[in-house]
Amino acid sequence: MMSILPKFSKPLGIVFSLIAIASYSQNKTYSIAFGSCDNQRLKNELWKSIDDNHPVAWIWGGDDVYSDTEDMKELKDNYAIQKKDSDYLQFISNKQILGTWDDHDYGLNDGGEEYPFKRESQQLLFDFLGTPNDAPERFRDGVYNSKVIDIVGNKVKIIILDTRFFRTAVTKSVNSKKRLQPNPYGQGTILGEAQWKWLEEELTSSDAQFNVIVSSIQLLSDKHGFECWGNFPHEIDKLEKLVATSKAKGTFVISGDRHIATFSSKKVTNLNYPLIDFTSSGLTHVYSSFSGEENPYQIGKVVAEKNFGLLQFDFTNNRVIMQIRGLENKLLGEHIQQY
Template sequence: MNYSKFLICCFIASLSFGCKPTETVAVEKNADSENTVFSDYTIAFGSCDNQKLENKLWKPILEHNPDVWIWGGDNVYADTDNMDLLRKNYRTQSQTEGYMTLKASAKIFGTWDDHDYGLNDGGEEFSAKSESQIEMLDFLEVDENDIRRKRAGVYHAELINLPKGTLNIIVLDTRYFRSGLTEAKGSKKRYQPNTYGEGTVLGTAQWDWLSKELTTSKADFNIIVSSIQFLSSEHGFETWGNFPHEVDKLKSLIVESNAKGVILLSGDRHISEFSKIEIEGLDYPLIDFTSSGLTHAYRGFSGEPNPYRVEKVVSVESFGLLKFDFDSKTVSMEMRGENNVLQQKILQKY
């Protein structure tokens, strides 16, 4: 192509794409993926989907033809102990055209957060949690013989066997058993960390279950879904960091279990970001991929501390993608928005 034609092409491209947000791509140096085609398996996930608002992301989600869709919490906004109302809201969400199309082609996983659980920032104290669990499982179309129908909490794990490897999807419940939070005093923050050793995020039964899942897992990748952030803990909202001993407990479990390729997925915050930490004894970095929200975002975001953040916060509507290559043991993690715009990306080799 000669120089004049090149300038014309650039001008046409600027007309086509000039209104789209700027792409921010962070590529890990240890991921030699120049010639990698991430086609072995695709997981899409997201959180914070208000059934009263238009979700403009179903179309770009469907364009990636994901094998799995994971609801990360706040899958509807209800904040109620009225099960008729909650059921109505779930029905509205279930009948959304884009989601109906997705359900026909992808396997559905999901956890809840506070607004679909039924109580803002709620935990074990919510009086209608067992009734709310039934509605949540109905929304996910969980089989009547599934163990989640017989026990407290919506936590769940499933091993996915593929021609080139295996994936273990581990969905946590950070609501049903979670202890009370400590309100922050003399600060603009909502909460402060509990005294070390006091309270729990998962509760005894779920911790025992998770320990067994990770310790016995032979999967190439272990995807842990938490509705609230795990690594980012200084913002003063809900986070695992409000229970610092529980953070240490999960870190230790991941190391001691020798589980391969552990990746954390989270939501809740109405912002999207990558957080990453190196943990002694773990031969890969632990990444917490936060994707939120699907129908609304914290567009007025002006900053908050997070020493583990990779690149910058995305504060417009977005969804998350994980694309796997089992030959190179590499995962492409992408934040994408309206019109399928790539907002940020990490390539990580495991």
């Protein structure tokens, strides 16, 4: 008899298995939730609402804590505050926890390769996520890694990027109210050579029905002047070309950082479906004074309420139902992407 238990890199327990089976049997979909920008000193009121959707995994999208510091004890203590929260402890008890960092949990606001304690910070993030001590990502520079979730023979591959460890200098904006402006085309990198090679292999070798690329910063919305892939325009072109040439199925991006939630969609050359960037941020605090910004790829409304992202994978119809949800599990936005 074929097992319908989800398969991960480590066992998750019978409680998780029963929830996943019940959810899949009833809806013929299963869910993964994600979010970013969680200040450990503010109350996260969303954990129960997230859990009500029975996600099989939770993905931290960055700024998992706020700790701009070079003091590793302070960073460790801030992770401990987050991890000892009773609601969070209950939430993580029956699901896979994955994730990356952004700048405030990395240790330096808008920081990149220059941060002197990045290797120490890397290990503290993995400790927080519960990454096994013998995991490959523990022994290389950067926090990038991947996991395959398998249920009833259907696979979702989670490809987690590191947009901090290798990121070279950004360009401060001149004669503008914006913080940053794009580097000259071809100057600098977000991912670095080793991570780019790894990403190419992860995509070209994937046999998953869906491939989720986790980026802490936005890929497609690139006009706002804050951190984004648009500060390295050649890196956007490189990623879009890779997604198209790799032939990886159902590939899309999830991102955070901005304290708003939104969907962006772009037609990419030689890709037979639109590339989606689904931004969900923040969990404890948001850009409540948001009044609009230029984003030629935006679809739907921008949400400036506390929110999390929900991905419902429908294998039968080869589609992903992407939802922005908020307090009391309120549906704040939805995009259904057919692949």
